[in-house]
Amino acid sequence: MSTADYTVSEEVAQQASEARERLDEHTLKMVHWHFSEETGSPFWLEKKAELNFDPLTDVKSFDDLKKFPHFEDEWLRGGPVRRWVPKGHANKPTYVFETGGTTGIPKSRVVVEDHWTDYELFSDTLPEEHFPKGANWLMLGPSGPRRLRLAVEHLAQHRGGICFCIDLDPRWVVKLIKKGWMDHLEEYKKHCIDQAVTVLTAGHDVKCMFATPKLLESLGEALEDRGTSLQEVGITGIFSGGTEFTPQWTKFCVEELLGGPVEEGGVYMTPTYGNTLMGLACSKPITAADNYKISYYAPQPRAVTEVVQFDDYDQKVGYGETGRVKLYTLTDEFFVPGFMERDEGEREAPFETYPWDGVSGVRPFHELASATTVGVY
Amino acid sequence: MITLSPLRWGKPYESLDFTDVVHFDTGEPIARVGNVGGGIVGRDMRKAHKAREALLQFSPEDLVERCKQAAVLFESADLTVGDSTQSVDQFVHQQSASTGLPEHMCRSNMAKNSFVLSNIDQILDCLTRGLDLSIFSRGYGEEGRGVIVSYQSQTPVLGAVLPNNSPGVHTLWLPAIPLQVGLALKPGSQEPWTPYRMVSAFIEAGVPAEAFGLYPGGHDAGGAIMTKTPRSMIFGSAQTVAQHEGNPRVQAHGPGFSKVLIGDDVVDDWENYLDLLVESVLSNSGRSCINCSGIWASRHTREIAAAIAEKIGPVDVLPPSDPNAQLAAFTVPAMATGTHAMVQQDLAEHGVEDMTADFGEKLVEREHCAYLRPMVVHADSPDRQVASKEYMFPFVSVVECPQDQMLKRIGSTLVGTVLTQDPDLIRHAGSSVDIDRVNIGPIPTNRLNWLQPHEGNLIDFLYRSRAYQVADMPVAAHA
Numbered sequence: 001m002s003t004a005d006y007t008v009s010e011e012v013a014q015q016a017s018e019a020r021e022r023l024d025e026h027t028l029k030m031v032h033w034h035f036s037e038e039t040g041s042p043f044w045l046e047k048k049a050e051l052n053f054d055p056l057t058d059v060k061s062f063d064d065l066k067k068f069p070h071f072e073d074e075w076l077r078g079g080p081v082r083r084w085v086p087k088g089h090a091n092k093p094t095y096v097f098e099t100g101g102t103t104g105i106p107k108s109r110v111v112v113e114d115h116w117t118d119y120e121l122f123s124d125t126l127p128e129e130h131f132p133k134g135a136n137w138l139m140l141g142p143s144g145p146r147r148l149r150l151a152v153e154h155l156a157q158h159r160g161g162i163c164f165c166i167d168l169d170p171r172w173v174v175k176l177i178k179k180g181w182m183d184h185l186e187e188y189k190k191h192c193i194d195q196a197v198t199v200l201t202a203g204h205d206v207k208c209m210f211a212t213p214k215l216l217e218s219l220g221e222a223l224e225d226r227g228t229s230l231q232e233v234g235i236t237g238i239f240s241g242g243t244e245f246t247p248q249w250t251k252f253c254v255e256e257l258l259g260g261p262v263e264e265g266g267v268y269m270t271p272t273y274g275n276t277l278m279g280l281a282c283s284k285p286i287t288a289a290d291n292y293k294i295s296y297y298a299p300q301p302r303a304v305t306e307v308v309q310f311d312d313y314d315q316k317v318g319y320g321e322t323g324r325v326k327l328y329t330l331t332d333e334f335f336v337p338g339f340m341e342r343d344e345g346e347r348e349a350p351f352e353t354y355p356w357d358g359v360s361g362v363r364p365f366h367e368l369a370s371a372t373t374v375g376v377y
Numbered sequence: 378m379i380t381l382s383p384l385r386w387g388k389p390y391e392s393l394d395f396t397d398v399v400h401f402d403t404g405e406p407i408a409r410v411g412n413v414g415g416g417i418v419g420r421d422m423r424k425a426h427k428a429r430e431a432l433l434q435f436s437p438e439d440l441v442e443r444c445k446q447a448a449v450l451f452e453s454a455d456l457t458v459g460d461s462t463q464s465v466d467q468f469v470h471q472q473s474a475s476t477g478l479p480e481h482m483c484r485s486n487m488a489k490n491s492f493v494l495s496n497i498d499q500i501l502d503c504l505t506r507g508l509d510l511s512i513f514s515r516g517y518g519e520e521g522r523g524v525i526v527s528y529q530s531q532t533p534v535l536g537a538v539l540p541n542n543s544p545g546v547h548t549l550w551l552p553a554i555p556l557q558v559g560l561a562l563k564p565g566s567q568e569p570w571t572p573y574r575m576v577s578a579f580i581e582a583g584v585p586a587e588a589f590g591l592y593p594g595g596h597d598a599g600g601a602i603m604t605k606t607p608r609s610m611i612f613g614s615a616q617t618v619a620q621h622e623g624n625p626r627v628q629a630h631g632p633g634f635s636k637v638l639i640g641d642d643v644v645d646d647w648e649n650y651l652d653l654l655v656e657s658v659l660s661n662s663g664r665s666c667i668n669c670s671g672i673w674a675s676r677h678t679r680e681i682a683a684a685i686a687e688k689i690g691p692v693d694v695l696p697p698s699d700p701n702a703q704l705a706a707f708t709v710p711a712m713a714t715g716t717h718a719m720v721q722q723d724l725a726e727h728g729v730e731d732m733t734a735d736f737g738e739k740l741v742e743r744e745h746c747a748y749l750r751p752m753v754v755h756a757d758s759p760d761r762q763v764a765s766k767e768y769m770f771p772f773v774s775v776v777e778c779p780q781d782q783m784l785k786r787i788g789s790t791l792v793g794t795v796l797t798q799d800p801d802l803i804r805h806a807g808s809s810v811d812i813d814r815v816n817i818g819p820i821p822t823n824r825l826n827w828l829q830p831h832e833g834n835l836i837d838f839l840y841r842s843r844a845y846q847v848a849d850m851p852v853a854a855h856a
Binding site for chain 1: 392393394412413414415416417419420423600603604616620624
C-alpha cells in the first residue's frame, strides 16, 4: 500500500490537528514540570546541565523534543532509584517496576499512579458486553516486580471486579530457554497453566482476563484437554499482549481458540502493545476482512509512538512505510523524550477513535532480531 | 513464484505469515512459504491418531506398493507442489537455488530418496529382521516359532524437524508410512522442496492425505512438534544432539565425525585407497554426517594428507548448474566466515599444518553467499584439537596415531571405515561403542547400505517389543 492510499477524511484531519495542539500543550506542561527545580526529578535536573539548550525556554512544541538526545534505557539500571522520582511527587507512595534482569541488574522504573491512570484510560476502550463491570478477572502473565501484574489488578478493581493472579517468574523462563532445558520449560508452563485452570474451574465467576499470546494458547489447549473451553468456563473478554503479536496468531486464536469471530459468538480478544516505559497502546478493532491486521495507537498525549526512518531517527516514514518504533512518555511521573524501541513496523494513519499516528505489523527490529529472545512466556 | 502452504493432515492451510525462500546467489525470492506457530501444531497433534487410523485402513503391503509408486512419481513426474505444478527439473533448480548445492548433487540426493522408497520392502525386511509387517499393524502375531511376538506402536505419528541444507537425510523418515505411522514435518526454511514434493508423491500414489502434516515455521513450530509428538527426530548441531541425549522420545541427528582408520598392515599401501579417501571427504560437498572428517594412521600421514590435498585442493567454485561443480555455497555467509575463523584457530596450534596452503584462498565471499574451498590438515597427534573437528565443507584432518591408540582416541564416529585385515583390529573396531556404522574393508564412508539401520533402528524407535500372552477363555458351564 502506498502513502497515497492513506488518505484521511477532513473530519479526521481536523481531529488530528486538534490532537496535535493538545499534544504540544501537554508537552510544554510536562517539560516545565520535569525541568523546574521545584518539581523535576534529580535525574532530569542533573541531565539539564549537560544539554546545549534550555528545555524551559527552548521547547515550545512536541517536535522540539527532538532537541533531546535519545533516551537510553541503560540509564534505568542501578540506583539510587529515588533520582527518578520527581520532587513534585516526593512524598507520595512510590512503586518500582522492573524489566529484564534475567542476569545482571534489571532496568527499574518508578511509578506513583501512572499504571492506574493508563489502565483506567484503557478501561474506557473495553466494550461492556464482553468485559462486564463487576466481573472477576484472571491475570495470566508475569508476576513479581512487574508493572503489568499490578496494572491488570487495578483494571479489574477499577471495573468493580477482583483479580486472580498466578505465580510466573519470566526470568526463570528465560534461563530455561538459554540453558536449553526444554522439558523443564514445558513443565513450568504446565505449572502456570494448572494454576489458571484451577482458578477458572473453582466457581469464581471469572469472565475477563489478561494473557500473553503463548499462555492463552496453552490455556485453551489445557481446557480442551479437560473437555471444556474458554467459552465454557465463562470467559467473555480477553486482552492480550506482553509479547510479539502477529496477524497469523490472531487468526489462529480467533478461528481455533476463541470459538470464532466475536460477531458469531466467539470470545472477544483485543491485542495491546506496551512496555514498562510507555504503558499501553490499544489496537484498532481486528477483523478477518482486514486479514487480522493489528494497528496500535498510543494513549496520546501521555505517550506517543512514531515510526521513524532506520537511518534517521528524527524523520518519520511515510504512511504505510516501514521504520523503527520510537516511543515518548510524557506523564508527570516519567519523562522519555524519544526512546528507540527494539521493534519495527509500518506507520498507520489517524482515524476517528485515535486521531493520531499508529503503528502496525510490530515485530523485532531486524538489526536486533537475532539477539532478542521474544515471546518467552 | 511458487507458494507453499502448511498442510494440516492433508488440508492446505491459508496462513497470513509468509517468508520468502531466496536464491542463494542473487537474493531473489523463488518461493513464499506460509508459516504456522506452535499453537496450530499443538492443536493438530491432538488429532494425530487420525493420521495412523487413515494409514491402518491400508495393509502394509498395499502401502509398500504405494511407496514404490511414490518413488517413481517423486523422481520422474510433474507433481502438484504448493500452488504450482513442479517438474523434476524445476525441483532440482529450486533446491539448488535455495540450498546452494550444485544441481547434480540435488539430482543425486533425489535418486537416493527415490531408491529408498523403491526398495522399501527390502529395507523394512532388514530393519524388522524379516518379521511379517502385519505384526506391526495388529500389534502382535506369530513369528513362526510357535511364540507370539508383539510390537506396540509408541506413537501415531513421527515428528521431524528437518534441516536446511541436507536433502539426503529425508530417507530417514520415509519408512514411517509403510509402518502405518503418520508424519508431522517441519521443513527446513531453505529446503522445503523435498518434504513437499515427497508428500505430494505419496498422496498422488494413493497414500491418504490425512497422514501428512507439513508445518513450516520458526522455532515455535519445531518446538511444538518435538514436545507434542511421542516420537520425533531433529537434525542439528552437536549442541542439539547433546540437548536431547538420553531422551527416548527424540532421535537427534547431528555431526557424524565419520572417519577412516588405516591399519598398520595396509598403511604402507595407502595409495591404493586414495580414491576412497577422496570420495569420502569430497562427496556431497563434504556436507553430510557420513562425509569423512578424520583419517587416522600410524605412519605416512603427511604423504596421505599431501596426496589428498593434491586431488581436492584445486577444487574451485563453479556455477551450480555445472556438472563438475563440487562445492556447495554457504547460503548464510556468516557461517562461512565463522567456520573459516575456527579453522584458522585450529591451524594456530603447534603440530597442525594446512596441506592445502598452496592451493589459494579458501574463503570465497559473494554478495549473498560464500564458499569454503577444500582443506586437508595434518595433525601430528590425536591430542591436537583439529583431530576432533567436523565442518560443513570438504575438510579432513589426517591424524598420526599409533594403531593401538586409535580406537581409544577417535571419539564419537558415525561411520568408521577400517582398512585392515588384522583380526585384532577388526574385532576391536566391531566392539567399539564409539563407532555406529562400521565398515570393514575399502568402503567409502559416504556409501551406505540401506539394508542396514542408520543411527538407530527406526523400528526400535517407533515400536516397542513386549510380551503378549494369549490363552483360550474357558467355556462357561451353562453355555
